[in-house]
Amino acid sequence: MTSLLKNIYSPQDLQNLSLKQLESLAGEIRERIINTVAVTGGHLAPNLGVVELTLALHRVFNSAVDRIIWDVGHQSYVHKLLTGRQARFATLRQYGGISGFPKPEESIHDAFATGHSSTSISAALGMALARDLNGEQYSVVAVIGDGSMTGGMAFEAMNHAGHLKTNIIVVLNDNEMSIAPNVGALSGYLSRLRTDPKYSKGKDEIAELLQKFPHGNKLLKVVDRLKDSLKYLVVPGMLFEELGFTYLGPVDGHDIKAMITMLQQARAVSGPVMVHVLTRKGKGYQPAEENPDRFHGVGPFDVSTGAVKKSGGAPSYTEVFGKTLVKLAKEDNKIIGITAAMPSGTGLNAFAREFPKRYFDVGIAEQHAVTMAAGMAMAGYRPVAAIYSTFLQRAYDQVLHDVCLQNLPVTFALDRGGLVGDDGPTHHGVFDIAYLRHIPNIVIMSPKDENELQHMLKTAVNHSGPVAVRYPRGQGVGVPMDEEMQRLPIGKGEVLREGNDILLIAIGNMVSEAMKAAEKLSVQGIEAAVINARYVKPLDEELILDYAGRIKNVITIEEHVLMGGFGSAVVELLEATGQTDIKVKRIGLPDEFVEHGKQDILRANYGLTAEGIIETVLAWGKDVKKVRKLKAIRARG
Numbered sequence: 001m002t003s004l005l006k007n008i009y010s011p012q013d014l015q016n017l018s019l020k021q022l023e024s025l026a027g028e029i030r031e032r033i034i035n036t037v038a039v040t041g042g043h044l045a046p047n048l049g050v051v052e053l054t055l056a057l058h059r060v061f062n063s064a065v066d067r068i069i070w071d072v073g074h075q076s077y078v079h080k081l082l083t084g085r086q087a088r089f090a091t092l093r094q095y096g097g098i099s100g101f102p103k104p105e106e107s108i109h110d111a112f113a114t115g116h117s118s119t120s121i122s123a124a125l126g127m128a129l130a131r132d133l134n135g136e137q138y139s140v141v142a143v144i145g146d147g148s149m150t151g152g153m154a155f156e157a158m159n160h161a162g163h164l165k166t167n168i169i170v171v172l173n174d175n176e177m178s179i180a181p182n183v184g185a186l187s188g189y190l191s192r193l194r195t196d197p198k199y200s201k202g203k204d205e206i207a208e209l210l211q212k213f214p215h216g217n218k219l220l221k222v223v224d225r226l227k228d229s230l231k232y233l234v235v236p237g238m239l240f241e242e243l244g245f246t247y248l249g250p251v252d253g254h255d256i257k258a259m260i261t262m263l264q265q266a267r268a269v270s271g272p273v274m275v276h277v278l279t280r281k282g283k284g285y286q287p288a289e290e291n292p293d294r295f296h297g298v299g300p301f302d303v304s305t306g307a308v309k310k311s312g313g314a315p316s317y318t319e320v321f322g323k324t325l326v327k328l329a330k331e332d333n334k335i336i337g338i339t340a341a342m343p344s345g346t347g348l349n350a351f352a353r354e355f356p357k358r359y360f361d362v363g364i365a366e367q368h369a370v371t372m373a374a375g376m377a378m379a380g381y382r383p384v385a386a387i388y389s390t391f392l393q394r395a396y397d398q399v400l401h402d403v404c405l406q407n408l409p410v411t412f413a414l415d416r417g418g419l420v421g422d423d424g425p426t427h428h429g430v431f432d433i434a435y436l437r438h439i440p441n442i443v444i445m446s447p448k449d450e451n452e453l454q455h456m457l458k459t460a461v462n463h464s465g466p467v468a469v470r471y472p473r474g475q476g477v478g479v480p481m482d483e484e485m486q487r488l489p490i491g492k493g494e495v496l497r498e499g500n501d502i503l504l505i506a507i508g509n510m511v512s513e514a515m516k517a518a519e520k521l522s523v524q525g526i527e528a529a530v531i532n533a534r535y536v537k538p539l540d541e542e543l544i545l546d547y548a549g550r551i552k553n554v555i556t557i558e559e560h561v562l563m564g565g566f567g568s569a570v571v572e573l574l575e576a577t578g579q580t581d582i583k584v585k586r587i588g589l590p591d592e593f594v595e596h597g598k599q600d601i602l603r604a605n606y607g608l609t610a611e612g613i614i615e616t617v618l619a620w621g622k623d624v625k626k627v628r629k630l631k632a633i634r635a636r637g
């Protein structure tokens, strides 16, 4: 059979295909996505679920002119294949390759950059308002999943759009799944719309019935006048209708013909329209259909079995967090686990299994998660909000205003602190130290390895105020785990290596790199002292001032932006204590967004490796020699 996909260079090429051909094309697209993601890793199940929907969208709308905004954007692979990126598809999420998310720099067909959820309706409304102000004519379509619909921003936007009556189309891709099964009252409502024939058929049936009466049309008008009272009984999607949207659906999201018809109707309606599309996550690949959570975002896997390739070796920080929290919660029945729709990603699913009553998945609602945690802490509980560093960005004000201002004992388990790799700039957790450090009352710690993580968690849940524990994506260092967890003294770092030539002060996963660098430097005759800072806040001022005051050449190392980061805290300390004769060099990330690619590649690019540290030290060679000479002169008296 000849390949249809091979001849799709732009969505225009879809226009002449028959329905049958579109259906065959859907099969080819699935195959291409499965085979590619099996090698690159990526968001498999979400994309397999939207193949027909994407084809229908591109058949009805012209994405070079009309604007299609993919919420989160993790389901945009089909769109990428249809919009001129087929040849580069094998480079998906690879360093230098195409992104796993929509990116306007990549294509004019990518209307808006996404990665964090629930932004699409706001962006669509903004574009539609701009269009209307300019007197232009094109459609603006937000495609949002049922999980993303649980995010507050989606409702803020719908509330506004319904009020303005602006022409926008919201396609609700309802597969009953967030990453895990979707939660919340809205999810229940959508299920009723899906399954209760009274909801989905009532309106059509009444209209049909009335047409059969001799004065059916007149009666229809009467019914129209009675609409307000009647619609509660018969209009599906009443919630959306009340918000000012015309509700269309539900429609089978794997039926291309039905969707084309419904999208054409949606385009003709004036004012905001909601098209409710029912899809199956993972559609067409059995392992993903059976286990959509596992295949939501997946690493390389074997296509024939669906077995995900195991990395082996040390446990991940996430696993250690999950297990440790279970241990801690066995000792303390006040510990509560909170996730914003990421039970498996954060490792909180282990806690959920053991303590279902003390576990809360709030949906994609980080702001609510944080303030809810504040409420529980106020009432005497010890909530642990496990939220990826990048997603806590959303809840900055809640951390500040609701938790820290009241000095409440909430622990933030900040997973994915640092460079996350393949997801790229939307997901790197490299801003958290900066957005938390200046908030009074908060304690910020970051473990040098997975063993220290368990001690830090024990310390955090026993502390009387807010604590953020920041740890990276991926495997630990591979150190043995202590049987007993200890509480670490707040604000105390540790000296891991003595040396007089240079002082390396590192935080988190950069500590092991600093140690490796120090060992290698020693071979070259440079003796570096290494401090594991442990705390970004409070800093171990005594320790740092003592060592920095003696050694004089200081290098700070962090996997975080330099601006406002850990190194900045050290510089501020030296400035505040009048240490003008100490030279400081900070290693970290510059003022730019870091692209996607394997963590190792990115770390090497930014000097966040032992080799990078050595290079920086050697560039300081002259200064090191000078310091040595001065010390020798001083020693001679």
Ligand SMILES: Cc1ncc(C[n+]2csc(CCOP(=O)(O)OP(=O)(O)O)c2C)c(N)n1
Binding pocket: 046, 049, 072, 074, 075, 115, 116, 117, 144, 145, 146, 147, 148, 149, 173, 175, 177, 178, 179, 281, 296, 340, 341, 342, 364, 366, 391, 394
């Ligand atoms: C603010 C924010 N929080 C959490 C996430 C992580 N996340 C990505 S996709 C997803 C589930 C989205 O569910 P849905 O919108 O229904 O899409 P589906 O994967 O089911 O197609 C979550 C929780 C995110 N991207 N942004």
Ligand SMILES: CC(=O)[C@@H](O)[C@H](O)COP(=O)(O)O
Binding pocket: 072, 074, 115, 296, 297, 345, 416, 420, 423, 473
């Ligand atoms: C799209 C999204 O936000 C998540 O699916 C994210 O990609 C998960 O990242 P991890 O793979 O690090 O859990």
Ligand SMILES: [Mg+2]
Binding pocket: 145, 146, 147, 148, 173, 174, 175, 176, 177, 178
């Ligand atoms: Mg979903």
